[in-house]
């Protein structure tokens with residue numbers, strides 16, 4: 373971590389910022405091609421945020437020196453009949469991560485990821501999953517932090533991290 377940012381636990385009031393980060397993740401390739409409203413109301417993305425913050429939800433927010441959010445990583449448990457892109461089982465939370473464009477490649481994403489994985493262990497989770505498109509560089513970030521590919525679709529991989 374640097375002096376320029378710090379990490380704090382996510383709270384219910386962070387829901388809107390988490391929405392920004394879902395939009396960043398959905399638009400990673402196109403740089404904002406899909407409108408926020410369209411993404412956040414879509415069946416495949418709204419499940420990552422709906423009703424935030426539920427009892428089993430957990431996350432961390434990176435904030436700049438003025439306290440403004442610059443990135444977030446969080447997980448939530450999704451139901452088998454409403455699975456996310458990276459569903460790996462009913463007891464396996466799925467992770468979502470995003471960093472504001474001007475803050476990328478400064479170590480914020482890796483710091484958030486590590487903090488969330490420690491927290492997952494403290495919460496007693498055995499595994500954490502995620503989904504990543506195969507040509508997103510984030511795949512190598514996840515691999516370098518111990519995520520392994522457990523399932524592959526035509527364009528995306530499910531990756532799982534064994535916490536304990």
Ligand SMILES: CC(C)(COP(=O)(O)OP(=O)(O)OC[C@H]1O[C@@H](n2cnc3c(N)ncnc32)[C@H](O)[C@@H]1OP(=O)(O)O)[C@@H](O)C(=O)NCCC(=O)NCCS
Nearest residue numbers: 396397400470471476477478479480481482504509510513
């Ligand atoms: C993916 C993301 C969360 C990573 O956060 P970040 O703060 O940019 O990542 P970090 O600075 O911690 O970098 C992690 C590694 O990725 C590498 N990296 C960062 N940006 C990169 C880029 N544009 N291309 C290739 N590698 C890159 C870094 O070199 C670093 O590796 P290193 O530690 O060996 O140098 C962030 O870039 C992001 O929000 N991207 C858009 C949304 C997205 O794709 N989300 C994930 C969907 S699965």
